[in-house]
Amino acid sequence: MRLFSSATRLLPAALALLFVVAIFHIGFGAKAIALGDIWQAIWAFDDRNFDHVVIRQMRLPRLLAAMTVGASLSVAGALMQGVTRNPLADPGLLGLLSGASFGVVVGAAVLGIDSDSLIPVFAVLGALAAALLVAAISFFAPGANSRAMLLLAGAAVSLFLAANVSALNLLNEEGFASFRVWLSGAITTDAAKMLPWCLPWCVIGLAVALFSARQVTALSMGHKTATGLGVDTKKLSLRLLFCVVSLTAASVALVGPLGFVGLVVPHATRLVVGSDYRHVIPFSALFGAIFLLIVDLVARTVLSPVEISTGVVTSLLGAPLFLVLIRRVL
């Protein structure tokens, strides 16, 4: 079901949609802000105007964080699905989100690292360890690398790390208060201070992903086909592993673990643009940003003044899709 014969024709439409959603995302909230004020806050900032301050210091960082994370997690999911040739692969289901959370909690709560710049590094180390562990378990298990085994290994690793994170949080209580909201995957205004340290990881990851898109398409047809097409599969897999890890880890460091984004968005994207990764990767990034903006908007406004964690909403939307996919692929 390809809605557009040429994916490039879709690009302006997607960008326009992203722009509209972004305007809504800035405008809505505890206090609705008019379109004109948003425009002025960006181009003619006046620090005596309260609305302008709200937009500059709260809404814009939140917007940027949501867009970055949406794009990063979606591209990470798309890459994982391409490399493992497993439509059920997702940073959360394969344990990378819990790995990154574990890394951050160990770094901040146990080692007492205070500097924001090192938080993403710990997230990267945690996610990398989790990814290698899951790969090792599913590789050495009988019926190696089957779709189901990869997911079961991911579940084992995530449950283990999640329990460890909870235990570490209980053990130092003053840290717990600050981690509790973050661990449920909430896009908050706190993201502003982490943004400069996380953005580079995301940008590099996205760039490498776009750069490798052509080879991912070859890899998604199987290792033998890819080798036949002249792709150095080992090198590529290694590069993509670091790409996925840095995208996931930076997202977690920024807003906490958001489950199922990497599953939902690439599948939706494939429905629209087909299975060529040269299209899947850029459009996953775009649709991921749009998706997360909408989810964040819903999470913020639907039960207002109470905010639901964004991670809860993504899981509510993603888990049913996971169940449908299991029925279809396994």
Add this chain to the structure above:
Amino acid sequence: MNDFSFRFFDGRISGRLHRYAPVLAVLFTILLLTLLATSAAMGSFEISLPGLWAALTSPASGQTETTVLWELRLPRFIAACLVGAMLGLSGALLQGVTRNPLADPSLVGVSQGASLAVVALIILFPTTSLFWRPLCAFGGAILASLLIQWISAGRSSAQSLRFILVGIGLAALISSVTTAALTYGQINLAMEALSWLAGSVHTASWKVCQVLIIGFLVLSPLLVWVASPLAVLRFGPEISSALGLNVRRARFTVITLSVALAALAVSVAGPIGFVGLLAPQLVHRLIPSRPGTHLFLTAFVGALIVALADLVGRTAAAPIQLPAGLVSSIIGAPIFAILLLRRVRTSLS
């Protein structure tokens, strides 16, 4: 032969047992008693062994030892044992009926269904009595189990892995609904629900034990009754039918019983992970036995696991108490991975 047969009362009671089964039962009893003594003695208020004995045999009201033992540690230990036994049994039944060594009520969403129902009860009707929680939990758990079966039904290839994966997906879904419900509820009620959700027996009192014991007494005759269909179900649905078993009814009974056991345990202690996975598998590794013996020993091992997890949780990092559910997950998840690695080729394909 490793079996021996016994006949009592002119064959009115007879059976065959693995040679080591009675030995293991005695061993587990000794371990349980040792654990009881250790749990009763250790903690923020240390009690010496003679003091323990004195408080146990001649309780004197007003004495600190007596209060700590009778009001805090004893009900907590008994609740932990009963919760563990029930979770272990629930897992054993689920593994038997799905013929899947990875099935565990907390892994496949049954416990999460029960949790959601109890959280809803705590938030919507905070004043209801403790006795309503098990019923409510049972309702939620049975809905979750029906959903898993409905979604995972279908093609039989890889069905057993599919069952587990559907369960994991469903568990994630139900957990996120629970979290959403927590943000919606009042903060003090949410905090109560949250502490319960971590899976702990720290609130255990004699009243809680009473709920558990009554529930266990009601359910245990069913366990005896279910052992023989379970023995037949091991051979798969085709052979079971050929042997004259009504497979649908047997499956339905066993699953309902398993769900009821898990729901009762969860309604008291919250979801405690991996006990239902570990206990039956551990017994399985120790001795190959028929379902009757297997269930009996699994109850012991389940009780040992939760009681030990609770003891470790409250003493390892004192004065902070780690919930038993966390300790059991930290121990259980690696063993789950090991089970994946040395699977069990015969029962999963």
